[in-house]
Amino acid sequence: MIRGIKGVKDITPDQIPKWTITERTAHALSHAFGFHEIRIPVFEKTELYVRSLGDATDLVEKEMYTFSDRDGTSLTLRPEGTAGVVRAFIERGLKAQPSSRKLYYIGPMFRHERPQAGRFRQFHQFGVESVGNAHPDADIEVITLLWRYFSALHLPGLVLEINSLGESSDRQEYIRTFVSFLKGKEPRLCGNCQRRIHTNPLRILDCKVPLCRETVKGAPSITEFLSQPCQQHFDHVLRGLRLLGIPYTINPCLVRGLDYYALTTFEVSCSVLGAQNAIGAGGRYDGLFQTLGGPPTPAVGFAIGLERVILALPESALPQPDPWVFIASFGEKGREAGLSLLDSLRAEHVKADTDYHASTLKTLLRSADRLGATYVVILGDDEVAGNRITLRNMVTKEQVTYPLSTASAAIVNQLR
RNA sequence: GUGGGUGUAGCUCAGUUGGUUAGAGCGCCGGAUUGUGGAUCCGGAGGUCGCGGGUUCAAUUCCCGUCACUCACCCCA
Incomplete structure (x- = not known):
């Protein structure tokens, strides 16, 4: 791997x-x-x-x-x-x-x-x-x-x-003073800071080694410069x-x-x-x-x-995730109707999804639950025959029906 | 670059004073008769026990090496 x-x-x-x-x-x-x-x-x-x-x-x-x-x-x-x-x-x-x-x-x-x-x-x-x-x-x-x-x-x-x-002129003067303050105190600095005296003296100020902190304690402060x-x-x-x-x-x-x-x-x-x-x-x-x-x-x-x-x-x-719809469609006619409903919701930029693997209402609902759907559209052959869909609110479990022909618009309205 | 800790299932971890088919919880998949999720119950899949070598009749277990992850130092956001 x-x-x-x-x-x-x-x-x-x-x-x-x-x-x-x-x-x-x-x-x-x-x-x-x-x-x-x-x-x-x-x-x-x-x-x-x-x-x-x-x-x-x-x-x-x-x-x-x-x-x-x-x-x-x-x-x-x-x-x-x-x-x-x-x-x-x-x-x-x-x-x-x-x-x-x-x-x-x-x-x-x-x-x-x-x-x-x-x-x-x-x-x-x-x-x-x-x-x-x-x-x-x-x-x-x-x-x-x-x-x-x-x-x-x-x-x-x-x-x-x-x-x-x-400014850099202040700082240079401060560095000169600081370095001369450190003169003779080199043994009381960590190895890193001994090197810094020549390369980057200011960094000695915020070295976290206790020895260095102690050594620097009485040093003049840059604020005075x-x-x-x-x-x-x-x-x-x-x-x-x-x-x-x-x-x-x-x-x-x-x-x-x-x-x-x-x-x-x-x-x-x-x-x-x-x-x-x-x-x-x-x-x-x-x-x-x-x-x-x-x-x-x-x-x-x-x-x-x-x-x-x-x-x-x-x-x-973290913000609440946007509400979305799971299409639980099953049966030959139901699946077909579900496919086009899915597409028209998505065309409106409403998040809509389904699970092609699940085929019974039970497994579809379980899948919707696991995916965290806010609403589920129930759409089986019975609904198609009656020209309607059922919209289930997954939190309150309330179900309302809409005509199949205007379902997309009704759902979009519901989510916004 | 330096030091410590840890490597067993997708995740979190048990475990074996060296001994047959290595376990749990969570997660995942499926089931509990007709078209309603979460709970419960039942079942299932999934592991070269990090890798390599050594000791041994036998190593996931002991030893050595190595790699990875992780925390800390240095430094930085």
Whole structure:
């Protein structure tokens, strides 16, 4: 037997209701907030991700699905969505279209990691990118959409953490101070962090190794290094969140794993998820456009892991399935009449189905019950002879009869 | 990449101190006389006991290896 790939899951029909509601809610709320869908390729030139994510990040160093095209070009399955959206934005001149500055996407991402609860090699993200607006109101809008999305799905145990990384000049000064603070303390850091001092010092801040947490305790906070405009930007965002009643916690150690972030960063975690509890995260990335050869363009966005949303999704978030009709037709004449009734209901886009295997009323009804039919049309030779059908409500067991000739219209009416 | 746990029916799991035809519940299929589902009762199908090797008269059981799944670390959504 050929098996599927490790960490790559099938989404079977029984799970589809959960996916449908999470995706529908993403589309509906994005539209409500004035965002427009964009569909970008699932693979790009490797260089795009290396340049935008940073070559010292774990994602680029060891988690990308990279392969050679026939001409030798290195290609990579997208590990996240922002880089591709920014590339498309620059390449397609979307700046010229006012309706294309607030974008969202839903689709699969690929990372070569060891799978565990809430982590897969192919997973799905819903993300938004608000491009071209440096005003903190844009940050507020994006965070609000993130929070309202989770609220709409009734996800339990959520915490929003927020931080400001400052502009790159602030950050560089902070990093210098932080690194000199760490000088001499190297033995009191984990091996990973000793390496990070040179590659990515900020990540030491949110290292979970107890030794590192202890060592970093007395370190200066990045908040003290924010320039006046950065501080105002951050304060404006926080004020907006309070105004909208969105609860947050400031976490000065919150550092994103990707290089392109600056200023506002945020992360929502969910307590019911287990070890991989980050369910959505994002921030501002004003420098990325230039990194990718575009004009200076401010932008802010987030990405949500849909598998994690679905893990946390309560049953109560699932909508009632649409009512539908099972056609229980039997006998030679009955089957014939059933066939055409089935077809006319379907032509009206009413869900109608039957079981060709069952041939007696008893087995037909049992089949209808197991399939969860709301109504059953009983249509045997007797009904055909009397030019009528019986419509049975499977919950109340009430039965009413309609003339066969107008049955389709009557049923359509009943279901709507 | 590192560590732990688990591999027996479609699913959830028993089990054998090594011994004949390996079990249960759920699910599935069928039946309980005439054209009315869910409950109950009865019956049925379905298993190379993950794979390979070793020890043994005999291995699903003990040993070794391997693969898969899973949880956790790292990191991330």
